Amino acid sequence: MTQYAIVTDVNRCVGCLACVNACKTVNDVPPGSFWTKTIRVGPHPKEGGSGQFPDVEMYFFTLHCQHCESPQCVSVCPTGASYKREDGTVQIDKERCIGCQFCVMACPYNVRYLNEEKKVVEKCTLCEQKIAQGELPQCVAQCGGRARYFGDLDQGIDNFEGPAPLNVACTDDTGKTKINDVSYEANLHSRAKLKDVVKPYASSDVYHLPDVGNGPSVAYILRDKKWHGGV
Amino acid sequence: MEIQWQLIVFTLLICLGSGTFAITGLLAALGKGEEIRLPALAVSLVSMLIGGIASLFHVQHWERMFNGFGHLTSGITQEIIGLALVVVAIAVYFVVSRKGAAPRWAGWMAMAVSLLMIVAMAHSYIMPSRPLWDNVLLYVYYLANFVMFGGLAVILLYGIKGKDSPFACKITLVGGALQLVAAIGYAVLIPSLANKFSIVDFYFDPNNPTKEMMDPNAIFSGFLSGEGLLLFWGGALALGVVIPLVLAFLAQKKSGTTLIGFAGVGAVSALVGGVAFRVVLYVLGFSLFVFY
Numbered sequence: 001m002t003q004y005a006i007v008t009d010v011n012r013c014v015g016c017l018a019c020v021n022a023c024k025t026v027n028d029v030p031p032g033s034f035w036t037k038t039i040r041v042g043p044h045p046k047e048g049g050s051g052q053f054p055d056v057e058m059y060f061f062t063l064h065c066q067h068c069e070s071p072q073c074v075s076v077c078p079t080g081a082s083y084k085r086e087d088g089t090v091q092i093d094k095e096r097c098i099g100c101q102f103c104v105m106a107c108p109y110n111v112r113y114l115n116e117e118k119k120v121v122e123k124c125t126l127c128e129q130k131i132a133q134g135e136l137p138q139c140v141a142q143c144g145g146r147a148r149y150f151g152d153l154d155q156g157i158d159n160f161e162g163p164a165p166l167n168v169a170c171t172d173d174t175g176k177t178k179i180n181d182v183s184y185e186a187n188l189h190s191r192a193k194l195k196d197v198v199k200p201y202a203s204s205d206v207y208h209l210p211d212v213g214n215g216p217s218v219a220y221i222l223r224d225k226k227w228h229g230g231v
Numbered sequence: 232m233e234i235q236w237q238l239i240v241f242t243l244l245i246c247l248g249s250g251t252f253a254i255t256g257l258l259a260a261l262g263k264g265e266e267i268r269l270p271a272l273a274v275s276l277v278s279m280l281i282g283g284i285a286s287l288f289h290v291q292h293w294e295r296m297f298n299g300f301g302h303l304t305s306g307i308t309q310e311i312i313g314l315a316l317v318v319v320a321i322a323v324y325f326v327v328s329r330k331g332a333a334p335r336w337a338g339w340m341a342m343a344v345s346l347l348m349i350v351a352m353a354h355s356y357i358m359p360s361r362p363l364w365d366n367v368l369l370y371v372y373y374l375a376n377f378v379m380f381g382g383l384a385v386i387l388l389y390g391i392k393g394k395d396s397p398f399a400c401k402i403t404l405v406g407g408a409l410q411l412v413a414a415i416g417y418a419v420l421i422p423s424l425a426n427k428f429s430i431v432d433f434y435f436d437p438n439n440p441t442k443e444m445m446d447p448n449a450i451f452s453g454f455l456s457g458e459g460l461l462l463f464w465g466g467a468l469a470l471g472v473v474i475p476l477v478l479a480f481l482a483q484k485k486s487g488t489t490l491i492g493f494a495g496v497g498a499v500s501a502l503v504g505g506v507a508f509r510v511v512l513y514v515l516g517f518s519l520f521v522f523y
Contacts, residue, residue, distance in 0.1 A: 015437065017437060017438070020438060034438060034523075037436065037438050037523060038437060038438070039431075039434055039435070039436055039437075039522050040434060040435040040436075040437065041431045041432075041433075041434045042432075042433055042434070043433065044432055044433060063520075063522065063523055072358065072359065072360060075304045075305070076304070076305050076306055076307075076355075076358070077302055077305055078300055078301070078302050078305040078307040078308045078311075079295065079296075079298060079299045079300050079301075079302060080299050080302045081299075095295075095298075096295065096298050096299050097292065097295070098290050098291065098292045098293065098295045098296060098298075098300075099290060099291025099292050100289065100290050100291075100307055101235075101289070101291075102305070102306065102307060102355075105232070105356075105358060105360065105361060105516075106358050106360050107360055107518065108359065108360035108518055108519050108520055109518065109520045109523060110518040110520060110521070110523040111523055114291065119291035119292055120291065120292070209429075209520060210429050210519060210520060212359035212360065212519065213359055214359075228430070228431035228432060228434075229429045229430075229431045229520070229522075
């Protein structure tokens with residue numbers, strides 16, 4: 001079974017908000033609403049430090065639909081408008097949505113909202129229109145820090161893919177190996193695997209948002225810093 | 232989260248309608264209540280229908296209700312099935328009792344479907360995503376509402392008929408006592424909920440830079456002595472429980488106009504208290520991850 005998800009290397013995220021803007025542009029997200037957000041956590045005192053600057057640490061992380069394994073939003077939907085696709089993503093059939101907003105209430109992460117104009121609920125789709133064509137979700141494609149990677153959890157996080165940084169050998173979608181091609185087109189179609197780009201990490205460095213039986217699929221890698229946000 | 236007034240009206244009137252129907256049924260099962268049968272059925276039916284219509288206003292595309300509606304794991308589907316069952320049961324009850332006293336089986340049927348409705352309604356709000364809602368106390372609270380609202384409505388109807396009803400007063404006292412237990416339970420639960428939320432200590436949302444940080448610890452530990460002073464203690468507890476309970480106790484030896492006054496004031500007080508409690512449910516109904 002496939003379970004598409006996004007993994008963010010939080011140590012690489014610079015909080016540039018490129019993912020937020022890219023998402024809003026591509027998905028026509030209304031002003032004031034977001035399908036993905038970047039949150040700065042900290043600065044907090046480092047453990048064992050003086051408690052004063054410079055012994056502090058902070059990180060940015062991106063928050064969006066977690067495309068859960070057992071999504072509560074799907075269970076509470078009366079019409080089946082919220083559903084889980086075979087690729088593991090949680091989607092909304094807007095033609096079937098009655099706008100009752102019980103899915104908004106059932107989401108532990110508050111990432112759903114009512115589109116006041118269309119009167120239906122919306123949220124991150126993992127850019128289903130793009131991934132269906134073999135492209136990357138826009139937030140992954142335009143990540144300024146090359147921190148975000150997209151893939152199938154069943155294939156392992158190491159095999160998640162993102163656009164290749166210029167100093168990393170990659171293959172384009174014709175299978176050709178390239179390096180240092182700075183053109184926009186080459187960059188857009190380049191692919192590099194997470195394991196070839198990010199610094200080594202341990203399984204204990206991989207975090208998820210709090211799980212209340214929903215099984216969030218999206219993962220975050222954070223090394224050498226304290227992860228905040230568990231229950 | 233934002234206060235969902237349509238759902239507040241829905242849950243309030245469903246408690247009133249199904250509670251009145253259930254207590255009418257209880258009286259029938261005990262061979263009583265013939266005097267108030269028809270007006271009680273009318274109160275039940277009207278409450279259920281207005282409640283149902285109120286919930287439609289919460290739905291943005293009600294015209295799509297039948298567009299695949301019926302996902303059985305959904306609380307809304309379960310509520311609609313419950314509502315339909317109660318309305319059908321009211322009709323059946325009316326038909327089988329139109330020539331005299333209602334048969335006892337009809338009384339048991341009224342109690343069973345009404346109880347089912349209330350359990351389904353409470354169940355639809357039990358969500359792990361909302362720590363305040365995700366508690367067995369919600370079942371207790373709605374069941375208490377159901378018994379107390381129904382009891383007060385039946386006392387009022389007896390008063391209008393110029394009679395007394397110590398039995399309905401006793402039922403109301405049972406509902407009130409249950410309501411008191413639920414309210415005390417929430418008074419203990421609310422301050423203890425902070426640790427159910429994700430805490431990231433210091434954070435900043437660059438997408439919403441002027442929004443203050445959420446601090447569940449401060450919100451929940453300070454609610455009952457701050458913002459909730461009037462809403463919870465004054466509304467949900469004093470108006471919602473204490474006043475109706477005292478009035479139902481005093482009404483045991485009253486009849487006629489005095490009984491109407493006691494039950495009427497008690498019912499209005501209980502309804503206002505019920506609204507106050509439901510507002511608390513939304514004011515503190517944060518999702519466990521509060522940073523989005």
